[in-house]
Amino acid sequence: MTGAEPRDPSPVPRRRRHRRVVRQGSETSDAPGPSEEETAAGWGEGSTSSSDDANDDRLRRDVPPHW
Structure with a gap:
């Protein structure tokens, strides 16, 4: 036998294990400031001044x- 021949030739070649592909993302490490939609009260719909929102206030x- 020579060194190039496999010792046990099998009729079906073995499949290679899947390798996970990791690609470089486009995100930056620094966080941006608050957006124009963000308020001090939070991300809610905002307060309305009408008096018919008593249930919402409760x-x-x-x-x-x-x-």
């Missing part, structure tokens, strides 16, 4: 935040 007061 819910905002009674229900805890979900985050």
